[in-house]
Amino acid sequence: MIRYLFSVAWLTQLSVGSALFILSCWIEIQVLQHFLGNDVFALVLAIALEVGKALAILWNRFLQLED
Incomplete structure (x- = not known):
């Protein structure tokens, strides 16, 4: 049940x-x-600005996970 809820929440966040x-x-x-x-x-x-924004978010997330 929790695994299903996690998948639905992740898909909802990705869609939004x-x-x-x-x-x-x-x-x-x-x-x-x-x-x-x-x-x-x-x-x-x-489009370049939006791609840059997405890359900045992913890079920030990656750097936070390295600690």
Whole structure:
């Protein structure tokens, strides 16, 4: 039962986190398109920022587990 609950909780957190990253990326794209006026550059920049954010979170988690 506890193993099942852990799996469901982990999947729920992953789903919510992914949805929030997608929403954040979409908002960044909209804002950057208005500021920059170049749709392709805004898209690439927003995706790069989101990937960087995810890598920073994973790197921080990895560094915390090393102790």
